[in-house]
Amino acid sequence: MIINGVSIDDTFAEAFGMRGTRVLITAQNLRWAYNAARAMTGFATSVIACGVEAGIERELSPEETPDGRPGVSILMFAMSSAVLMKQLETRLGQCVLTCPTAAAFSGIDDGYPEITKINLGKNLRFFGDGFQTSKVFNGKRYWRVPVMDGEFMTEESTGMIRSVGGGNFLILAESQPQALAACEAAIDAMSKVPNVIMPFPGGVVRSGSKVGSKYKSLIASTNDAFCPTLKGITKTELSPEIESVMEIVIDGLTDPDIRVAMRAGIAAACELGAKNGIKRISAGNYGGKLGPYHFKLREIMA
Amino acid sequence: MSALTFTLKQAIQQRVDVSALTPDNLAGKSLSDIAAIPLDSGRLKLRVDSLFDISGDNAEEIVFNNASGKLDYIGSKMKSGRITVNGGAGSYLGFQMRKGEIVLNGNADAYTASGMAGGLLHVHGNVGDFLAAAIPGDRKGMKGGIVLITGNAGERAGDQMRRGIILIEGNVGSYCASRMLAGTIGVLGSVGDYVGYGMRRGTLLLTQPPKLHATLQDCGTHTLPFLSLMFKSFSNLPSKFAAINKNRVQRFAGDIANDGKGEILVFK
Numbered sequence: 001m002i003i004n005g006v007s008i009d010d011t012f013a014e015a016f017g018m019r020g021t022r023v024l025i026t027a028q029n030l031r032w033a034y035n036a037a038r039a040m041t042g043f044a045t046s047v048i049a050c051g052v053e054a055g056i057e058r059e060l061s062p063e064e065t066p067d068g069r070p071g072v073s074i075l076m077f078a079m080s081s082a083v084l085m086k087q088l089e090t091r092l093g094q095c096v097l098t099c100p101t102a103a104a105f106s107g108i109d110d111g112y113p114e115i116t117k118i119n120l121g122k123n124l125r126f127f128g129d130g131f132q133t134s135k136v137f138n139g140k141r142y143w144r145v146p147v148m149d150g151e152f153m154t155e156e157s158t159g160m161i162r163s164v165g166g167g168n169f170l171i172l173a174e175s176q177p178q179a180l181a182a183c184e185a186a187i188d189a190m191s192k193v194p195n196v197i198m199p200f201p202g203g204v205v206r207s208g209s210k211v212g213s214k215y216k217s218l219i220a221s222t223n224d225a226f227c228p229t230l231k232g233i234t235k236t237e238l239s240p241e242i243e244s245v246m247e248i249v250i251d252g253l254t255d256p257d258i259r260v261a262m263r264a265g266i267a268a269a270c271e272l273g274a275k276n277g278i279k280r281i282s283a284g285n286y287g288g289k290l291g292p293y294h295f296k297l298r299e300i301m302a
Numbered sequence: 303m304s305a306l307t308f309t310l311k312q313a314i315q316q317r318v319d320v321s322a323l324t325p326d327n328l329a330g331k332s333l334s335d336i337a338a339i340p341l342d343s344g345r346l347k348l349r350v351d352s353l354f355d356i357s358g359d360n361a362e363e364i365v366f367n368n369a370s371g372k373l374d375y376i377g378s379k380m381k382s383g384r385i386t387v388n389g390g391a392g393s394y395l396g397f398q399m400r401k402g403e404i405v406l407n408g409n410a411d412a413y414t415a416s417g418m419a420g421g422l423l424h425v426h427g428n429v430g431d432f433l434a435a436a437i438p439g440d441r442k443g444m445k446g447g448i449v450l451i452t453g454n455a456g457e458r459a460g461d462q463m464r465r466g467i468i469l470i471e472g473n474v475g476s477y478c479a480s481r482m483l484a485g486t487i488g489v490l491g492s493v494g495d496y497v498g499y500g501m502r503r504g505t506l507l508l509t510q511p512p513k514l515h516a517t518l519q520d521c522g523t524h525t526l527p528f529l530s531l532m533f534k535s536f537s538n539l540p541s542k543f544a545a546i547n548k549n550r551v552q553r554f555a556g557d558i559a560n561d562g563k564g565e566i567l568v569f570k
Contacts (some may be wrong), residue, residue: 001413067531068547103527133503133563135486135528137535144528153528 003267005274006281008297013168013262014285015293018053018077019084020163020253021118022107024060025096028073033189035168036102037072039095045200048220052078052087053165053251055197066105067153073107077165077198077251084160085118092154093124094181100149106140108159112253115161121154164293167250167258170208170282171269171290172242178277179244180204185272186248186265193256193264196250208247223284242279255293260283263300305363307334308354310389317392318353321375325383325402328361330480341552342345371411377404380421395431396423399447409453413437416468419445424540429451434468435461442483444468450541457494460487463504469536469543479506484563486532488543501557501564509569511552518556523570525550 001008025031044054054076078084128145141156173179187203213221252258337351363382369389390408398417412430429521434444442464457475476494488507551567
């Protein structure tokens with residue numbers, strides 16, 4: 001399969017089941033909503049060392065938010081519900097409770113077959129030292145915690161669902177700037193897709209890994225088959241003209257969400273085409289035995 | 303299917319307990335069964351058909367026509383459906399109501415919405431004393447749901463109220479929100495003396511400054527974002543409160559003689 005001179009490998013991305021949640025963060029204006037959201041989704045690129053993978057899903061207009069202020073929605077994913085709940089609580093406490101004018105609300109209430117209610121501000125309320133008050137509107141409980149800028153407002157709980165993490169594709173290009181330009185185009189297109197985040201810096205990861213290492217203590221190490229500088233000395237996957245490979249990883253609330261995002265991203269990268277040095281699109285997998293979700297590139301782009 | 307309609311045949315002298323006539327109680331019953339239900343009236347037990355002309359067959363939609371202030375416990379403990387009352391209602395309208403909707407076109411007497419735990423109670427008229435209050439012996443009044451009053455309410459409105467929302471478009475008598483445990487009361491008109499007397503928690507929202515007793519303390523004027531959230535949640539209600547979108551208030555806390563975590567918010 002070749003799109004605009006870019007060959008699409010006959011391979012698949014292998015993804016895993018994760019637990020996901022969405023939180024709506026509002027503030028006096030978008031600047032402060034972003035400040036809270038960026039802090040809350042900071043250091044959340046990979047579950048390997050960050051606990052969660054998190055990112056900003058999209059901006060919310062005042063009409064879309066519960067309190068009529070501008071905001072952003074964020075998605076958070078973890079490998080287990082216990083880790084997700086713990087990370088949600090600590091990040092909310094350190095990043096939203098602390099951020100001037102910011103408030104947090106549930107982002108998943110219905111629309112999915114199995115929604116588990118998890119704590120959002122339920123335990124943070126105790127920061128109020130007895131001065132906290134709760135209000136119930138339309139069946140949802142909100143907490144008002146007195147803080148120095150006024151009141152911190154948060155919904156008591158949000159919804160957690162079974163979701164999918166680790167959807168991915170690789171962009172193989174003739175030079176590093178060309179690979180990066182294709183990634184930027186892909187991320188621009190994918191950031192318009194709802195229900196997904198690309199958790200790595202700017203959405204792009206350069207340090208794709210393989211399972212295992214020559215060092216006993218490492219469970220993963222650099223994916224030498226895709227390292228352009230090792231072409232001559234390793235069992236390489238790269239043809240002579242490839243000089244740089246970058247990967248985009250996608251976490252989504254459902255399997256179809258990831259397919260939509262992958263299609264949008266690959267299409268945007270392919271639009272630059274062979275004339276801009278984009279040669280191949282591939283994907284990362286572990287032979288198909290580890291992850292239950294397989295995203296076949298050619299099927300997605302068909 | 304037409305609404306199950308009870309039309310009072312003539313003015314009654316003695317009070318009648320009509321708590322048996324709720325949608326969930328009458329569901330699946332034939333008209334002759336319904337006609338034979340005994341209603342307490344003082345020492346007497348009166349058949350429903352001795353008081354009312356009965357028509358219609360949809361027990362989920364009950365209508366009382368020609369109703370009078372002598373009919374107590376309308377919609378008591380109801381769990382579903384809708385009751386429309388044309389005329390007046392006696393005491394205990396919506397007593398311990400759980401779910402569903404009651405619309406009263408007329409005035410109601412004391413203890414309206416007492417013990418109510420859910421649903422919507424809409425009074426197009428005035429209500430008497432002890433709106434949403436606990437009956438003597440109970441420790442908690444209204445425990446949930448929404449009460450809309452287009453007219454005035456009497457004294458002790460919200461006494462020992464525990465949860466839920468009461469929105470009153472008219473005036474309220476003395477001791478409004480007394481001993482209130484939690485919940486929200488909004489009043490567009492005036493309130494009488496001793497507002498928030500013994501108030502423990504909860505929110506009382508007023509449009510004009512009340513007369514405050516000594517144990518209510520001024521906490522200054524603030525812009526509270528939760529009010530936007532609250533008024534947004536009111537925006538679908540058939541009430542004048544649906545059109546409000548203000549969040550600048552003066553906050554009085556109290557009653558500090560009783561924990562002091564209640565608040566009286568007065569629009570600026």
